[in-house]
Amino acid sequence: MLYLWLKALHLFSMVCWFAGIFYLPRLFVYHAMADDEISRDRFKIMERKLFWGIMTPSAVLTVIFGLWLIFTNVAFYMQSGWMHAKLTLVLLLIIFHIMCWRYMLAFREDRNTHSHRFYRWFNEAPVLLLLLIIILVVIKPF
Numbered sequence: 001m002l003y004l005w006l007k008a009l010h011l012f013s014m015v016c017w018f019a020g021i022f023y024l025p026r027l028f029v030y031h032a033m034a035d036d037e038i039s040r041d042r043f044k045i046m047e048r049k050l051f052w053g054i055m056t057p058s059a060v061l062t063v064i065f066g067l068w069l070i071f072t073n074v075a076f077y078m079q080s081g082w083m084h085a086k087l088t089l090v091l092l093l094i095i096f097h098i099m100c101w102r103y104m105l106a107f108r109e110d111r112n113t114h115s116h117r118f119y120r121w122f123n124e125a126p127v128l129l130l131l132l133i134i135i136l137v138v139i140k141p142f
Contacts, residue, residue: 003072010065013058018130020055021093024100025123031107032116040110047104059097066090081142089133096126 024047031043070077077083103119106112114122135141 003069006065006069006072010062010069013061013065016054017058017062018126020050020058021096021100021126022123024050024055024104025119028103028107028114028119029116029123032112032114032119040107044108047107051101051104055097055100059094063090063094080140082136082140085142086133086136089129089136093126093129093133096129 027043027047027050031040031047034040034043070083099122103112103114103122
């Protein structure tokens, strides 16, 4: 029964994390297009609240519950090739999260150098990561 609770909490926190991962770069798009101080200040507040209030706590909980799930059956998970691939993709997602933090800081300090087009493309990376992670977990191809 504990396993099912851990899985549910892992999935819930992952969904919350991805909600932020999808929305923050979209805020960057609009922030990069903003041409007045009031709008830029509003985006700074929204980005900070999303990153620290939803994304980061959800990321931490996703990792905690994920590791806890692994430790319920370490031998099985560490012998599974799909799990190694999934963990690699999760590491890439954590790197994406850190990149979001750095871009957020650049916006906060008014030193963003990227266009709204850059952030539109940047916003696509987590979609691919999510698709691959789901395929690995559901299909377990290797």
